[in-house]
Amino acid sequence: MSADYATNPAVNTLRDYLRIRSVHPNVNYDECLTFLRGVAAAIGLPVQVFEVVPKKPVLVMTWEGLQPDLPSILLNSHMDVVPVFEKSWKHPPFAAEIVDGVIYGRGVQDMKSVAVQYLEAVRRLKNKGIRLKRTVHLSFVPEEEVGGAEGMAEFVKTEHYKNLNVGFALDEGIACATEEYQVFNGERTIWHVSVVCPGKSGHGSLLLPDTCGEKIRYIIDKFMDLRQVSKTRLESDPSLTIGDVTSINLTMISGGIQDNIIPEKMTAHFDIRLATSEDLEAFENTIKQWCVEAGAGVSYNFTQKDPYVPPTAVDNSNPYWVAFKAAADKLGIKIVVRTFPGGTDSRFIRATGTPALGLTATHLTPSSLHEHDENLPVEQFLRGIEIYEEILPSVANI
Missing domain, CATH: 3.40.630.10 (Zn peptidases)
Structure with a gap:
């Protein structure tokens, strides 16, 4: 030294x-x-x-x-x-x-x-x-x-x-x-969102209708597709930094009790950082619509939902x-x-x-x-x- x-x-x-x-x-x-x-x-x-x-x-x-x-x-x-x-x-x-x-x-x-x-x-x-x-x-x-x-x-x-x-x-x-x-x-505005996907439980050898696995797949696909939009935008415009786009990451998946039992519920957890240009109300309405499209009983809740700060x-x-x-x-x-x-x-x-x-x-x-x-x-x-x-x-x- x-x-x-x-x-x-x-x-x-x-x-x-x-x-x-x-x-x-x-x-x-x-x-x-x-x-x-x-x-x-x-x-x-x-x-x-x-x-x-x-x-x-x-x-x-x-x-x-x-x-x-x-x-x-x-x-x-x-x-x-x-x-x-x-x-x-x-x-x-x-x-x-x-x-x-x-x-x-x-x-x-x-x-x-x-x-x-x-x-x-x-x-x-x-x-x-x-x-x-x-x-x-x-x-x-x-x-x-x-x-x-x-x-x-x-x-x-x-x-x-x-x-x-x-x-x-x-x-x-x-x-x-x-x-x-x-x-x-x-x-960016921090949202931590959990999407709860209920479904019909039963034996893992069956092809039951209305399972939570089908619903959670739909939800994850929607969030990941939107993530790719931000990723593509960031990669294609050198003037942008990560703070200029909305980031979405799947951080946890929870549910299930045994390999051969279709669970009655699975939950996907997402960390979302919303760009200052994002319309927060419209973004939440999109999440609501995805839940409807995913199937019966799908809901979401926030473990953190910060307000927009100019x-x-x-x-x-x-x-x-x-x-x-x-x-x-x-x-x-x-x-x-x-x-x-x-x-x-x-x-x-x-x-x-x-x-x-x-x-x-x-x-x-x-x-x-x-x-x-x-x-x-x-x-x-x-x-x-x-x-x-x-x-x-x-x-x-x-």
């Missing part, structure tokens, strides 16, 4: 954060809170902790602005990380090893590096004696990696969140392998975007606007009517989200701090 890295306080802060095993399932966030309180104290930021859901704390640091009555800036990050298959890692996932200028660890891209970049940018600005017009809040939330239902989704409903008076938020994005930096202004405007109607873009132009970095392919806490913020952008300030780096040996070049991490150091005053002083 480079001697410069060994003594770099930002790098050491990141490594300390990565060593905290805030990993699912059943995350204990106490160590994260202790660590974050210590960092906040060192920077000189007051801390509040809100436990809207028991054992699912939200920690908020606050850097008060010169005009605290103005809508504030929120820098959001999540404390939790996804599980690891430790035997498949070449580098221990919670050791934060640095090898040839690259730091390895679960959460280094998703998204502990971003959290530390926020913190370090604020620390540097404060050390320069800079005061911003708007108050800046840094939120550290739980449970994002399992959908956010007991994290940001609940927090935004509270008076605690309303009292933050958020006018604009930054959250995570995805590292980009090319020269560009990806900025995400919206997300993307954040990226034009002159949004002064925060104008300020964000001006900072990027000053830095000389090229940004491309995308629709996020998965789901982040940004969708809960946007659903309140607050503009939010997703940015992981990392380029020339392949995404390793949720992968074995998740990693980030240290120089990219340090450059990201400089980027936030420019963006934060730009959006906070409008």
Whole structure:
């Protein structure tokens, strides 16, 4: 490891954060809170902790602005990380090893590096004696990696969140392998649908009418045919990314009790991510029609049915975007606007009517989200701090 890295306080802060095993399932966030309180104290930021859901704390640091009555800036990050298959890692996932200028660890891209970049940018600005017009809040939330239902989704409903008076938020994005930096202004709508196919049960040697197998085949064919439409569209148009199309995946099939018994019911489960251009009502009506066509008694239900959330405007109607873009132009970095392919806490913020952008300030780096040996070049991490150091005053002083 480079001697410069060994003594770099930002790098050491990141490594300390990565060593905290805030990993699912059943995350204990106490160590994260202790660590974050210590960092906040060192920077000189007051801390509040809100436990809207028991054992699912939200920690908020606050850097008060010169005009605290103005809508504030929120820098959001999540404390939790996804599980690891430790035997498949070449580098221990919670050791934060640095090898040839690259730091390895679960959460280094998703998204502990971003959290530390926020913190370090604020620390540097404060050390320069800079005061911003708007108050800046840094939120550290739980449970994002399992959908956010007991994290940001609940927090935004509270008076605690309303009292933050958020006018604009930054959250995570995805590292980009090319020269560009990806900025995400919206997300596809997440639907998890289960289609239940009942039918006549009997001996597996017979050709009974009205079986659940015939019905589930019809349903799966319809969903997979529509999946192919999106796949063909994506493959035939290089300007599109996965976030621009509706994705459909068959994720589970359940039913049956024995090889030689035709079951009385089978269920197909689908993960659907609806493009922002999709008509949600029409899409659900299509599912209804397929169920009718599949046969008697076929029904569907949602295990998750997110509402449509409009993307954040990226034009002159949004002064925060104008300020964000001006900072990027000053830095000389090229940004491309995308629709996020998965789901982040940004969708809960946007659903309140607050503009939010997703940015992981990392380029020339392949995404390793949720992968074995998740990693980030240290120089990219340090450059990201400089980027936030420019963006934060730009959006906070409008």
